Amino acid sequence: MTDRSLKREARIDWLPVFLYLFIVVFGWFNVFAATRPDTDDFIFSMSTNYGRQAMWIGFSLVAALVIMLFDSKFFPAFAYPIYITGILLLAAVLVVGQEVAGSKSWFVITEAIKFQPSEFAKFATALGLAKYMGEKNFSFLSTSRYNRIETANPKSWVFLPLRLIGITSMEGAFALILFLVPAALILLENDTGSTMAFAALFLVFYREGVTGIILVAGIVMAALFLLNVVVDEIYLIIPVSAIGLLGALYLFFRRNIKPGLIVVILTAITVGFIFMSNYILDNLKPHQKTRVEVLMGVKKDLKGAGYNVNQSKIAIGSGGLAGKGFLNGTQTKYRFVPKQYTDFIFSAVGEEWGFLGAGLLIAAYVLLLCRIILRAEKQRSRFSRIYGYSVASILFAHFALNVGMAIGIMPTIGIPLPMVSYGGSSLFSFTILLFVFIKLDSNRNEILW
Amino acid sequence: MNETGNKKWIFVGVFLFLGTVFLLKLAMLQIFDEDYKKYANMNAIRRVVQFPPRGYILDRNGELMVYNEVSYDLMVIPREAEELDTTEFCMLADMSKEEFVKGMSNIFDQVEKKRLSRSQPTPLIKQMAKENVATLEEKMYKYPGYFLQPRILRKYPKPVGAHILGYIGEADENLINSDSYYKPGDYVGKSGLEKSYEEVLRGVKGVKNLYVDNLNNPKGSYMDGQYDTTAVPGKNITCTIDLNLQEYGEQLMVNKKGGIVAIEPKTGEILAMVSSPTYDPNLLVGRGIRKNYPILLQDKNLPLFNRTNMDGYPPGSTFKLLNGLIGLQLGVITPETKYGCAGGFVAGGLRVGCHAHASPSDLRYSIQTSCNAYYCQVFRAIVQNEKKAEDGFNIWREYMLSFGIGSDFPDSDIPNTKTGLLPTAERYNKIYGKGGWKALTIISLAIGQGEMKVNVLQLANMTAMIANRGYFITPHLLKSIHENDTDRKVQFKKNQTKVDAKHFDPVIEGMECVVTGGTGRVTQIDTIRIGGKTGTAQNPHGKDHSVFIAFAPVNDPKIAIAVFVENSGFGATWAAPIASLMIEKYLRGKISRPDMEKRMFEGNLMNTVKPPVP
Numbered sequence A: 001m002t003d004r005s006l007k008r009e010a011r012i013d014w015l016p017v018f019l020y021l022f023i024v025v026f027g028w029f030n031v032f033a034a035t036r037p038d039t040d041d042f043i044f045s046m047s048t049n050y051g052r053q054a055m056w057i058g059f060s061l062v063a064a065l066v067i068m069l070f071d072s073k074f075f076p077a078f079a080y081p082i083y084i085t086g087i088l089l090l091a092a093v094l095v096v097g098q099e100v101a102g103s104k105s106w107f108v109i110t111e112a113i114k115f116q117p118s119e120f121a122k123f124a125t126a127l128g129l130a131k132y133m134g135e136k137n138f139s140f141l142s143t144s145r146y147n148r149i150e151t152a153n154p155k156s157w158v159f160l161p162l163r164l165i166g167i168t169s170m171e172g173a174f175a176l177i178l179f180l181v182p183a184a185l186i187l188l189e190n191d192t193g194s195t196m197a198f199a200a201l202f203l204v205f206y207r208e209g210v211t212g213i214i215l216v217a218g219i220v221m222a223a224l225f226l227l228n229v230v231v232d233e234i235y236l237i238i239p240v241s242a243i244g245l246l247g248a249l250y251l252f253f254r255r256n257i258k259p260g261l262i263v264v265i266l267t268a269i270t271v272g273f274i275f276m277s278n279y280i281l282d283n284l285k286p287h288q289k290t291r292v293e294v295l296m297g298v299k300k301d302l303k304g305a306g307y308n309v310n311q312s313k314i315a316i317g318s319g320g321l322a323g324k325g326f327l328n329g330t331q332t333k334y335r336f337v338p339k340q341y342t343d344f345i346f347s348a349v350g351e352e353w354g355f356l357g358a359g360l361l362i363a364a365y366v367l368l369l370c371r372i373i374l375r376a377e378k379q380r381s382r383f384s385r386i387y388g389y390s391v392a393s394i395l396f397a398h399f400a401l402n403v404g405m406a407i408g409i410m411p412t413i414g415i416p417l418p419m420v421s422y423g424g425s426s427l428f429s430f431t432i433l434l435f436v437f438i439k440l441d442s443n444r445n446e447i448l449w
Numbered sequence B: 001m002n003e004t005g006n007k008k009w010i011f012v013g014v015f016l017f018l019g020t021v022f023l024l025k026l027a028m029l030q031i032f033d034e035d036y037k038k039y040a041n042m043n044a045i046r047r048v049v050q051f052p053p054r055g056y057i058l059d060r061n062g063e064l065m066v067y068n069e070v071s072y073d074l075m076v077i078p079r080e081a082e083e084l085d086t087t088e089f090c091m092l093a094d095m096s097k098e099e100f101v102k103g104m105s106n107i108f109d110q111v112e113k114k115r116l117s118r119s120q121p122t123p124l125i126k127q128m129a130k131e132n133v134a135t136l137e138e139k140m141y142k143y144p145g146y147f148l149q150p151r152i153l154r155k156y157p158k159p160v161g162a163h164i165l166g167y168i169g170e171a172d173e174n175l176i177n178s179d180s181y182y183k184p185g186d187y188v189g190k191s192g193l194e195k196s197y198e199e200v201l202r203g204v205k206g207v208k209n210l211y212v213d214n215l216n217n218p219k220g221s222y223m224d225g226q227y228d229t230t231a232v233p234g235k236n237i238t239c240t241i242d243l244n245l246q247e248y249g250e251q252l253m254v255n256k257k258g259g260i261v262a263i264e265p266k267t268g269e270i271l272a273m274v275s276s277p278t279y280d281p282n283l284l285v286g287r288g289i290r291k292n293y294p295i296l297l298q299d300k301n302l303p304l305f306n307r308t309n310m311d312g313y314p315p316g317s318t319f320k321l322l323n324g325l326i327g328l329q330l331g332v333i334t335p336e337t338k339y340g341c342a343g344g345f346v347a348g349g350l351r352v353g354c355h356a357h358a359s360p361s362d363l364r365y366s367i368q369t370s371c372n373a374y375y376c377q378v379f380r381a382i383v384q385n386e387k388k389a390e391d392g393f394n395i396w397r398e399y400m401l402s403f404g405i406g407s408d409f410p411d412s413d414i415p416n417t418k419t420g421l422l423p424t425a426e427r428y429n430k431i432y433g434k435g436g437w438k439a440l441t442i443i444s445l446a447i448g449q450g451e452m453k454v455n456v457l458q459l460a461n462m463t464a465m466i467a468n469r470g471y472f473i474t475p476h477l478l479k480s481i482h483e484n485d486t487d488r489k490v491q492f493k494k495n496q497t498k499v500d501a502k503h504f505d506p507v508i509e510g511m512e513c514v515v516t517g518g519t520g521r522v523t524q525i526d527t528i529r530i531g532g533k534t535g536t537a538q539n540p541h542g543k544d545h546s547v548f549i550a551f552a553p554v555n556d557p558k559i560a561i562a563v564f565v566e567n568s569g570f571g572a573t574w575a576a577p578i579a580s581l582m583i584e585k586y587l588r589g590k591i592s593r594p595d596m597e598k599r600m601f602e603g604n605l606m607n608t609v610k611p612p613v614p
Helices: A003-008 A014-035 A049-069 A074-096 A117-133 A159-164 A170-188 A192-199 A202-207 A213-230 A234-253 A257-283 A286-295 A307-317 A345-377 A382-406 A424-442 B007-032 B035-044 B086-093 B097-112 B130-142 B173-178 B192-196 B198-202 B243-252 B287-298 B316-330 B363-369 B372-383 B389-402 B425-432 B439-447 B456-467 B501-517 B575-588 B594-602
Strands: A098-100 A103-108 B045-050 B064-076 B122-128 B146-155 B168-170 B187-189 B206-212 B218-221 B237-239 B258-264 B269-276 B344-347 B350-353 B471-473 B478-483 B486-489 B494-496 B531-537 B545-552 B559-565
Touching: A014 A049, A014 A345, A014 A424, A049 A424, A074 A103, A074 A117, A074 A170, A074 A382, A074 A424, A103 A117, A117 A170, A117 A192, A117 A202, A117 A382, A117 A424, A159 A170, A170 A192, A170 A202, A192 A382, A202 A213, A202 A382, A202 B007, A213 A234, A213 A257, A213 A286, A234 A257, A257 A286, A307 A345, A307 A382, A307 B007, A307 B035, A345 A382, A345 A424, A345 B007, A382 A424, A382 B007, B035 B045, B064 B130, B086 B097, B086 B130, B097 B122, B122 B130, B122 B146, B130 B146, B187 B192, B187 B198, B192 B198, B243 B258, B243 B269, B243 B575, B243 B594, B258 B456, B258 B575, B316 B363, B316 B372, B316 B389, B316 B439, B316 B456, B316 B501, B316 B531, B316 B545, B344 B372, B344 B439, B350 B372, B350 B439, B363 B372, B363 B501, B372 B389, B372 B439, B389 B425, B389 B439, B425 B439, B456 B471, B456 B501, B456 B545, B456 B559, B501 B531, B531 B575, B545 B575, B559 B575, B575 B594
Parallel strands: none
Antiparallel strands: A098 A103, B045 B206, B064 B122, B064 B146, B168 B187, B206 B218, B237 B478, B258 B269, B258 B559, B344 B350, B471 B494, B478 B486, B531 B545, B545 B559
């Protein structure tokens, strides 16, 4: 086979397409169950939520088809303009956006036509990063003294954290900036869900060479933060210091002076963080603090912050093994779960389809995520690979936070379940995000420039 | 490339790990934890209790004494209650703005304190009368979150018989804890027939299991009503009271303290049971209870207190009949035995005074003139019939018990009847020491004074027993229960006394003489043969109590009656005319002596009690 024949031959990977269709269609049935009026003589209408969602599914499928007709080269070629558009929209929404429930993250044109630029920014940033980090010579590690970050200012301590996470090249630092600028803008929107979903893009940096220390540190800090809600800080500080100091002593004993010192410093930082986490907790907004406390079981606030989650758990738990059957869920039918057709759609799945249905949906998601990663690794062009990882990371964050919230093992963060929750702009964005990858993957042997 | 390429397995590993955690948590929620199914049902299924109508109470002639009227509670569901036009709403609901604001803020206070669920329908105004509701009902659609809940109210066509009928009120905590049938807010009979026949009258509550949505709107029945039960209506009961007689008795006793009990001797059925002062039973209905109960409770004339079957009074001379009967049965006297009386009974430094009458007297004449000396002799003979005074006394006491004296009639259906006071030998032993007392020590018992208290019910029952010549049917208030379209008659026990029927003739003859030519002449009604006995009971509270017992007609007794008028003087002055009017009313249905009736109606004896000694 010549390069040329490979180029022409588009081989679509049908598995993610089928998984996507399954999730979307299954999702719509659940939105239908959660929004259908409780009368037998209802009329299918576009003015209802399930009607609109069906319409958006139609639009999304058309969009997917259109994407498949594009030339793969279009995406790297237009990556930067799209990225810049994304940044501009994020900036604009801060100025002219409408404040909804404390977050300034929506362009509201009419009540029915709303648009959240952070959805678009995920796609735009994914393209921008893929383009920039996909350049042939891109590396996080400097290859010559000309692209070393210290060249800018040899003595600046600012670069120390960058070195620590494994970025020593100027282009590596710039890639980080490409990520941090939209991240900062989304942070300003004051929308926790969007911020966390966007932050997931950092996983791509890990794949592309940044060390995992920062992720491990992040996980350790999150764990310590949550534990600190449950137990007194003294019970965290004593074991942490004990383990750290014993480790350091061991290293000193083995004459590994430098690593030993690093352990001592890390231990000190950790203990410092434990002290700080109290301060952070106290400075959270009251509703956020309550959500954290409810999650950790310190507080039972079934009328307030814990109400939605509790109702969601009741709906899911009452579904049993096989579920109550489509349109037979009492909690769904009679609307006991607030926000059920948007953020808590998983509770409708759990109630009406039971463990089997909910498990199937989880399996479909995990399979889709794994498939994207494994296909991404097969890409000849770095652009496609990086983009693929971006897609997987964003979907993963949404899936983990949303389902985790619905079953009560993650704090309550308003974030849609991709391709299932009611909402046109969300469904549309995820469709484009996914199908651009499917398109790129269909030309995986192509070098895109 | 290879080194970083391995990172894909970390990603895949994290995805699989998270998927597994989710599945495990789901399994915990959905398969292993059964509680959520329960919670889901608590959310979506509402048990709606169906309250059955309470049974009616009819008098012995089928006249309605108690029936039901529907009233409405104005309920509010705090979560759904919206801002409304207060002025219009209050006008329709017939309440003041202040009342509305106070009621609502009270409810929301409770919600704030988590004592009340936001979705729990809660009464804002309880028991609004039907008339007030009519206009409101039409406009209810304008006030989401508010609705009218029908409830049953007791109504009394004639405001009489309060003590007999009793009242219903909300079940208290003790009852709710001890009887699972009752739930907070349920009504239960608190006294009288409402209490005695609670289970007959109340029926059985039904339950409907309904699906409801998050706004508490009903959405159809659960499992096609498989677990529903229908309410069983309460049964109607017919009581023994003659409503007209009862009403007449209450009229006669207006402005007097005391009681009347009339019994049909053959059946033990109570025809009238008047305790005065009484109250209008309509006062203790629905919303009225909260306002009126404390007022009645604090009234110094104790209108809530049933004077006919509670503590009792010294029976006075009416008691002599019983002593005579015991004497005859024991053989210590015969009808012809005569005792002299020189203005009283004198023995061993003891003197019981008597009034002027011919002497000596036999049994009949002693009844007619109510001779104290005669009965002191009889009582002494009874007690001294045994070697030891204590034994003689105990035999006397056994007889008394067989007459129903000292009994609270445990098999009767009149709630809260007290025993009165029939002293025991132990009591005297305690006071005087064992063997330290004899007949003369307790001679007051001969004439119904001393350590002796008999309530009006016991007195009337005793009269019925004499009319029956030696037995009585336990006095009671229930005649029949209406069941399956027939009236099931209720039987009460026949109690045989220890005195043979033959001994009653001379006593009854004496009683007739009381009416025809003795102390109770005032009671005579032309052709009706009445047997009666006056009593004038000394008491530490003021003027003597006026007592009279009677039954008529003597040859075929239809009514036995006891009347007690507190602190009003001689038995013949007040109690006897009242008894006579009652008998005439019952037997004839009309009154032939309007003057006497007028005097009784108008007599005011409320302030004859001595002021307490400072």
